[in-house]
Amino acid sequence: xxxxxxxxxxxxxxxxxxxxxxxxxxxxxxxxxxxxxxxxxxxxxxxxxxxxxxxxxxxxxxxxxxxxxxxxxxxxxxxxxxxxxxxxxxxxxxxxxxxxxxxxxxxxxxxxxxxxxxxxxxxxxxxxxxxxxxxxxxxxxxxxxxxxxxxxxxxxxxxxxxxxxxxxxxxxxxxxxxxxxxxxxxxxxxxxxxxxxxxxxxxxxxxxxxxxxxxxxxxxxxxxxxxxxxxxxxxxxxxxxxxxxxxxxxxxxxxxxxxxxxxxxxxxxxxxxxxxxxxxxxxxxxxxxxxxxxxxxxxxxxxxxxxxxxxxxxxxxxxxxxxxxxxxxxxxxxxxxxxxxxxxxxxxxxxxxxxxxxxxxxxxxxxxxxxxxxxxxxxxxxxxxxxxxxxxxxxxxxxxxxxxxxxxxxxxxxxxxxxxxxxxxxxxxxxxxxxxxxxxxxxxxxxxxxxxxxxxxxxxxxxxxxxxxxxxxxxxxxxxxxxxxxxxxxxxxxxxxxxxxxxxxxxxxxxxxxxxxxxxxxxxxxxxxxxxxxxxx
Amino acid sequence: xxxxxxxxxxxxxxxxxxxxxxxxxxxxxxxxxxxxxxxxxxxxxxxxxxxxxxxxxxxxxxxxxxxxxxxxxxxxxxxxxxxxxxxxxxxxxxxxxxxxxxxxxxxxxxxxxxxxxxxxxxxxxxxxxxxxxxxxxxxxxxxxxxxxxxxxxxxxxxxxxxxxxxxxxxxxxxxxxxxxxxxxxxxxxxxxxxxxxxxxxxxxxxxxxxxxxxxxxxxxxxxxxxxxxxxxxxxxxxxxxxxxxxxxxxxxxxxxxxxxxxxxxxxxxxxxxxxxxxxxxxxxxxxxxxxxxxxxxxxxxxxxxxxxxxxxxxxxxxxxxxxxxxxxxxxxxxxxxxxxxxxxxxxxxxxxxxxxxxxxxxxxxxxxxxxxxxxxxxxxxxxxxxxxxxxxxxxxxxxxxxxxxxxxxxxxxxxxxxxxxxxxxxxxxxxxxxxxxxxxxxxxxx
Numbered sequence: 001x002x003x004x005x006x007x008x009x010x011x012x013x014x015x016x017x018x019x020x021x022x023x024x025x026x027x028x029x030x031x032x033x034x035x036x037x038x039x040x041x042x043x044x045x046x047x048x049x050x051x052x053x054x055x056x057x058x059x060x061x062x063x064x065x066x067x068x069x070x071x072x073x074x075x076x077x078x079x080x081x082x083x084x085x086x087x088x089x090x091x092x093x094x095x096x097x098x099x100x101x102x103x104x105x106x107x108x109x110x111x112x113x114x115x116x117x118x119x120x121x122x123x124x125x126x127x128x129x130x131x132x133x134x135x136x137x138x139x140x141x142x143x144x145x146x147x148x149x150x151x152x153x154x155x156x157x158x159x160x161x162x163x164x165x166x167x168x169x170x171x172x173x174x175x176x177x178x179x180x181x182x183x184x185x186x187x188x189x190x191x192x193x194x195x196x197x198x199x200x201x202x203x204x205x206x207x208x209x210x211x212x213x214x215x216x217x218x219x220x221x222x223x224x225x226x227x228x229x230x231x232x233x234x235x236x237x238x239x240x241x242x243x244x245x246x247x248x249x250x251x252x253x254x255x256x257x258x259x260x261x262x263x264x265x266x267x268x269x270x271x272x273x274x275x276x277x278x279x280x281x282x283x284x285x286x287x288x289x290x291x292x293x294x295x296x297x298x299x300x301x302x303x304x305x306x307x308x309x310x311x312x313x314x315x316x317x318x319x320x321x322x323x324x325x326x327x328x329x330x331x332x333x334x335x336x337x338x339x340x341x342x343x344x345x346x347x348x349x350x351x352x353x354x355x356x357x358x359x360x361x362x363x364x365x366x367x368x369x370x371x372x373x374x375x376x377x378x379x380x381x382x383x384x385x386x387x388x389x390x391x392x393x394x395x396x397x398x399x400x401x402x403x404x405x406x407x408x409x410x411x412x413x414x415x416x417x418x419x420x421x422x423x424x425x426x427x428x429x430x431x432x433x434x435x436x437x438x439x440x441x442x443x444x445x446x447x448x449x450x451x452x453x454x455x456x457x458x459x460x461x462x463x464x465x466x467x468x469x470x471x472x473x474x475x476x477x478x479x480x481x482x483x484x485x486x487x488x489x490x491x492x493x494x495x496x497x498x499x500x501x502x503x504x505x506x507x508x509x510x511x512x513x514x515x516x517x518x519x520x521x522x523x524x525x526x527x528x529x530x531x532x533x534x535x536x537x
Numbered sequence: 538x539x540x541x542x543x544x545x546x547x548x549x550x551x552x553x554x555x556x557x558x559x560x561x562x563x564x565x566x567x568x569x570x571x572x573x574x575x576x577x578x579x580x581x582x583x584x585x586x587x588x589x590x591x592x593x594x595x596x597x598x599x600x601x602x603x604x605x606x607x608x609x610x611x612x613x614x615x616x617x618x619x620x621x622x623x624x625x626x627x628x629x630x631x632x633x634x635x636x637x638x639x640x641x642x643x644x645x646x647x648x649x650x651x652x653x654x655x656x657x658x659x660x661x662x663x664x665x666x667x668x669x670x671x672x673x674x675x676x677x678x679x680x681x682x683x684x685x686x687x688x689x690x691x692x693x694x695x696x697x698x699x700x701x702x703x704x705x706x707x708x709x710x711x712x713x714x715x716x717x718x719x720x721x722x723x724x725x726x727x728x729x730x731x732x733x734x735x736x737x738x739x740x741x742x743x744x745x746x747x748x749x750x751x752x753x754x755x756x757x758x759x760x761x762x763x764x765x766x767x768x769x770x771x772x773x774x775x776x777x778x779x780x781x782x783x784x785x786x787x788x789x790x791x792x793x794x795x796x797x798x799x800x801x802x803x804x805x806x807x808x809x810x811x812x813x814x815x816x817x818x819x820x821x822x823x824x825x826x827x828x829x830x831x832x833x834x835x836x837x838x839x840x841x842x843x844x845x846x847x848x849x850x851x852x853x854x855x856x857x858x859x860x861x862x863x864x865x866x867x868x869x870x871x872x873x874x875x876x877x878x879x880x881x882x883x884x885x886x887x888x889x890x891x892x893x894x895x896x897x898x899x900x901x902x903x904x905x906x907x908x909x910x911x912x913x914x915x916x917x918x919x920x921x922x923x924x925x926x927x928x929x930x931x932x933x934x935x936x937x938x939x940x941x942x943x944x945x946x947x948x949x950x951x952x953x954x955x956x957x958x959x960x961x962x963x964x965x966x967x968x969x970x971x972x973x974x975x976x977x978x979x980x981x982x983x
Contacts, residue, residue, distance in 0.1 A: 352567060355647075376568055
């Protein structure tokens with residue numbers, strides 16, 4: 001079988017990657033990077049034209065690389081070359097911070113004496129820029145200009161100045177599309193890593209906040225930022241995370257989802273063991289419970305580890321509203337999730353195996369609707385479930401202006417035509433529609449519910465209620481066996497002492513400690529505290 | 538795990554999952570449109586063949602049992618149920634036989650009721666009880682009733698409000714509270730009762746009564762039409778149209794036979810069984826005492842006649858005590874007491890000017906009447922020689938040694954038993970009226 005061979009190959013490749021220790025520093029090893037030559041040719045030469053030629057050779061004919069030739073003023077002042085990539089830099093910074101001071105400065109160089117220190121002099125005395133680095137490596141120069149810095153090479157000097165002039169266009173901070181709240185902060189992460197780290201810093205002004213940068217992706221050289229609060233997050237989890245990231249040996253990291261794929265514990269499971277959020281306040285709150293957030297340059301989604309099952313049912317709004325209502329909605333979410341997976345399978349099991357369990361009047365109604373429908377209940381339900389998934393996917397991808405057409409067609413097909421044409425009975429349509437709506441209450445789990453629902457439908461159609469019981473048991477066993485960075489996936493849902501923020505949310509003042517599985521020994525959040533009116537008593 | 542193993546496992550799991558999806562048909566899977574839902578089963582005697590029974594099977598006509606989708610009404614005048622008849626040795630056999638005549642396999646789990654014809658009962662209903670207690674697909678909680686007539690007729694009655702007699706009867710039995718307390722008897726209850734020492738049990742007795750009336754409106758209309766025709770032959774276009782319409786209406790009315798054909802199922806008493814055998818009936822008048830002696834009434838109504846006046850009283854919070862003992866001579870003596878509250882619902886022509894006297898009179902009359910009801914009922918039971926109140930059962934439970942002594946001649950002991958009744962009823966409430974509205978006239982008259 002071709003499929004088997006393909007899968008075999010895929011998995012064998014995975015194993016190899018696991019066996020061979022990945023090179024340090026996020027796979028940025030130069031041995032595999034044939035663009036740059038060995039150490040001997042990596043150093044900058046004295047002659048400007050030689051250096052420029054080398055760089056031109058390395059970068060090829062890319063028109064967006066700008067070579068700006070300047071002549072410094074003053075007796076014996078050398079020529080210089082400013083190299084940057086158009087679009088990645090802020091032109092105003094270059095004009096006002098580099099070119100203006102450089103070109104107006106009168107160099108008075110005693111022959112041969114200060115020439116060697118010219119780079120340092122320019123850095124310290126002339127440039128009006130904050131982030132300047134002096135380097136003598138071409139590889140460093142290349143990677144600097146590729147990430148938006150400008151490089152200044154001076155004729156006769158073996159060093160170059162790498163001036164940070166990053167100024168590429170970014171999206172401004174907007175309200176996130178996915179995690180909408182009625183009450184609570186409306187900021188969302190953007191594609192710019194710096195903006196994102198700043199948003200977290202603004203929320204946690206602790207000196208313990210750590211932001212450790214790493215570069216991943218051999219071609220993309222994506223900067224990622226591991227953010228956590230020291231003394232709150234467990235050090236062993238931080239170490240484990242770093243170790244896993246260091247092992248990543250891919251050429252490209254485009255989004256945080258790429259990182260997730262490489263660091264998650266159970267890639268074959270239906271449930272994700274890495275969380276994600278689009279909101280800095282959520283990321284901050286999770287970090288304050290002992291989790292670690294990973295920000296990826298170019299991604300508006302931060303991923304958080306360890307990720308627990310209960311997190312799918314928590315929203316930032318739960319903590320901003322009063323705890324009673326929050327608890328009720330939390331419970332409702334659990335129920336809705338359960339129903340979203342099991343409504344259709346239970347319907348199938350009841351109508352094909354256990355008709356005796358359906359109340360008489362309902363049985364007659366269902367039986368009446370079943371009259372004249374051509375397919376078995378299972379296929380009837382499958383058709384409706386699949387057509388719903390198709391509609392959902394279509395609604396997600398299609399260009400906005402066409403959206404209305406799809407929703408009209410969808411509503412007609414799903415609601416009316418399918419029943420009128422006798423393809424499906426009304427009860428199935430209701431069950432599927434309810435399932436779909438209930439699924440959206442737990443948006444993080446939409447992926448798992450869609451697949452789980454179909455699996456359960458198959459089991460229910462095969463073995464009925466007995467099969468459903470088996471399936472449910474299997475699901476529980478699977479969930480209980482999952483781990484996220486050494487933390488049990490079901491923590492705070494299974495019986496334990498840590499249940500203040502699971503099926504219900506306790507008042508904030510009652511949550512004196514952080515979850516033990518996440519924060520380990522650093523648990524105490526506050527002194528025991530009682531509400532105001534209890535002091536009177 | 539090696540790569541190959543993982544692949545194998547993944548592939549085999551996928552294959553198995555895909556294949557099992559269609560495997561359900563190999564075992565218990567039944568689609569809803571492949572079953573015929575049996576709603577009621579009736580058993581009648583066949584006069585000249587005591588070995589066979591005539592089994593009436595009422596199943597739901599799902600198409601006519603319109604769900605809300607097809608918009609109410611019994612779709613196209615079709616009856617919401619189908620009647621099938623089989624002559625067989627047992628109910629199970631009849632259900633097996635019926636498969637020959639239907640496109641769908643019979644589904645008995647949802648059977649609502651079992652109706653046994655009075656004639657059949659005389660030969661004993663042990664076979665019916667056995668089927669329901671034994672077979673997996675039958676429910677022991679199914680209500681059982683005896684038809685005063687044939688079960689076939691009863692199950693064929695087109696009832697109002699409910700879809701069929703099998704839904705109507707359990708509803709009626711459940712709503713009989715005010716009159717007779719709990720009368721709904723399931724197969725299991727029945728079996729429990731006849732296995733007890735007294736061996737007597739009751740099953741509600743139901744009769745089909747013809748309540749068809751000539752539709753008065755229709756009569757009038759017919760008369761009018763007759764007049765119109767007599768008046769003359771001139772017809773304008775509009776009139777013609779009118780007439781056509783009327784003619785159509787007439788036609789549709791004629792289809793119904795020109796009258797509303799209604800049959801009502803009414804509760805007419807109890808069929809009394811000794812063991813599985815029918816021994817007699819207890820009419821509504823005779824069985825009034827049953828509700829007290831049976832002791833499961835929580836709220837019931839009593840009609841009283843006080844002098845020339847009448848009163849209707851609601852009895853609530855009733856507490857019953859039944860004590861049974863055997864004296865030295867081997868006579869069964871039962872002490873029965875009722876403590877209850879009562880509220881007056883209606884009082885006509887009774888002097889209520891003095892509330893104390895009024896309540897005293899009412900209480901006395903009520904005690905007398907209840908006592909009489911109980912005694913009448915007991916008399917009837919003695920006549921049928923069936924201890925339906927379970928005095929013998931109580932004796933067996935409380936004094937097993939005494940029971941052993943009289944076991945041989947228990948029927949005789951029951952016949953000679955004496956019952957002492959002690960009734961304490963307090964009138965708590967005289968209704969919304971606190972003061973008599975009759976006071977003014979009463980004083981004038983007396």
